[in-house]
Amino acid sequence: MPAPQQKKPVMRSYLAATRDFASGKTTPRQFLEDSLALLEQWEPRIGAFVCTDLAAAGEAADRSAARWRDGKPRSPIDGMPVGIKDIIETVDMPTEMGSPLFAGWRSQKDAASVRALRDVGAVIVGKTVTTEFAASEPRGTRNPWNTAHTPGGSSSGSAAAVATGIVSAALGTQVISSTVRPASYCGCVGFKPTVNALNRQGSHDFQSQSCTGILGASLDDVWQTADAIVSRVGGDPGTPGLQGPHATPPPVKPQTLAMLETAGWDAASAGAKERLGDCVARLKSAGVDIHTRHNDKAVAALENELVDAAELSHRCNGFEAQWFFRTMRDRDAGKLGRITMERTLKYDSLTLADYRADLKERARIRAVHAALAAHCDACITLAAPGIAPEGLNSTGNPEFGVPSSLLGVPALSLPLFEVDAMPLGLQVIGYFDRDADAFALAAWLMQGC
């Protein structure tokens, strides 16, 4: 195992850099050159990418530079170096899904989100490492803050690539905790939108809770990437897509926040609880009213509903993915990881009747959460029970990611805490289709917490 990194990873906001494009102080090509230098420096140690296409990236950056020079960028993220989680299809690179069953596999098309990024001028650096089929089996990416530790998963490579500044944003996905957890572990901003809010066509995550998420260097980089995608390709077919302004929502101070413990609380480290406690104290000092299970019956009711949220999520996901994993096991069960085999077999006997009952239960719990909007501006909690654990055989405890996934609502991991010189995220959980409100509140927290 290599020695822990001495050099702390530093993120690079593309949106901040674009302010210098007009003056010619820098260019998208120069920004990319710096990305490539960071790639060369970090990639051998962190393994964030499955493959890259640097020639194509260079050409795309040159075209973008010309557009900025002419004062005609296609979007605020024109020229932004981005990574694409390798569960999402790309016409020019294989989509391997972290599985030897798809080694070298070609989709022959771009996913909707990828096509949108191309259309707005983003520079696709490469495909980032995903756990096997975006589930729990790790595929070797290391945490750039300490390479002996996991980067989290399933969007492992996307988080590591953003954290090191190689890209300013990367696509991830989340069905349980796959965006907020790696964002927390790697110290970047992670955004899991309202379910269906970003078009998932061409992403191989087949569950109703699945979302295309975005990991980025700042709220601005993340919102602008999300806006670029939804503006071009909408949300999932039949849905209106991400709601909000084109401009990144400016900070808005919350009046009341619900501080959730969730089922993950028992697993939370003392350091993590301390950081969250300090944050809550600062919020109270700033005049924010904090509601918890101990002083608000509605919060307590929601907490009670979330006790078994992980199992209910796994059951929904399990039924929805039966067809896929049955075919994969038939193709070659020996090429499936142990965690995947155990998980999929566990839920292989669920019936349609079970599934319908689980959907009703999920809808009931969603309503309990929605009712909280009447008197809490958002929920906050940890994004993970602690810093990234040591070791690469597990992507860590997913419990804190479960609530927003089960509820289908937006969640953000904000890189506000550090414990033992490793990052930890504060999580903001918003309300259905009110992603912009969650961003505005997050922007205020980034300033004031």
Next chain:
Amino acid sequence: MPAPQQKKPVMRSYLAATRDFASGKTTPRQFLEDSLALLEQWEPRIGAFVCTDLAAAGEAADRSAARWRDGKPRSPIDGMPVGIKDIIETVDMPTEMGSPLFAGWRSQKDAASVRALRDVGAVIVGKTVTTEFAASEPRGTRNPWNTAHTPGGSSSGSAAAVATGIVSAALGTQVISSTVRPASYCGCVGFKPTVNALNRQGSHDFQSQSCTGILGASLDDVWQTADAIVSRVGGDPGTPGLQGPHATPPPVKPQTLAMLETAGWDAASAGAKERLGDCVARLKSAGVDIHTRHNDKAVAALENELVDAAELSHRCNGFEAQWFFRTMRDRDAGKLGRITMERTLKYDSLTLADYRADLKERARIRAVHAALAAHCDACITLAAPGIAPEGLNSTGNPEFGVPSSLLGVPALSLPLFEVDAMPLGLQVIGYFDRDADAFALAAWLMQGC
């Protein structure tokens, strides 16, 4: 062009044949042998299949025969020869989507519906011809009733394969008229379910109106195929899936039917109008109350809403498919058909704001239709403006398929009419999630109309 067929195609119900399996009078293997003889006889003249795997089909039929012999069939359709529209993925055969851009392309997985069919013991004979990307560009299949005529589209091969008895059921898809129209033209039962009612994962139709449909030899074959799919893999993720009993709904006489003209009426042939008129007369004689735009304001209101249904459908589909066709045009525009190029370019400038407005309009029209349930058991109309037109360069006028697609409700084409020795379907349009009621009513119409 070959001479028109003299021999009339005859469908073969597998469900009817299974009654003789217990006595040993026949077996799934014998049923398949008859399928293969029909394939040999018809396929050179109709071109229903892109590819077949007869060795695998034979082995699957033998395994099914053993199960029936042991009294342990996996489902009522265990051993049924089926066809899979080539827009739907199969792990063991290419999925070419009617496009040279996907020649020989391998998905490396089964679609959810295909996996379900395998799990219940169905015998997959091969992939059936689809128009290019399940849109309007024909791919050479001929109508078995007269090979100088189109079989309709986009589920061209599925309809022709069912009509000739090669398979007892075949998967199709419908986003505008792609199941009910070819069913009407080829004289088989066509079922377009409630939107989302049959799991579409792994089917390359990316629009919110798209459905996996079933073409079959009888209502029994179709319902049992649908029930087998939904029982194993549900509807689209997050939805409860097709509602109804496992047993095929028995006939139920309607009290009141709305006879719709729809925007297709002006294009309907005199013969088609006459057959529908005769049918309505018989229904009235049988005591069914017939409401039309001329005697019922609610029906008139719905008819008015449907005037521009085709354009609204095309706009919704057009925005939803922009991302896909942009990538296809970039790959090689020369490999796209003329109709596809024109259609996709026409809708390429639609914006998210346009799309959101169109979704609202669609929802409004759906509510107008839903309100009709208070006093009409279902709507009936033609399934196509007339018999299959001569020529293979067009799949025919889709107007009559549009209403159920736009409304997201179940529709059936019933092979009840003939004009000039060619088949024509009576269409039943039901209500959202009430597919079983539509089947029960259709069963009564099959007996009494």
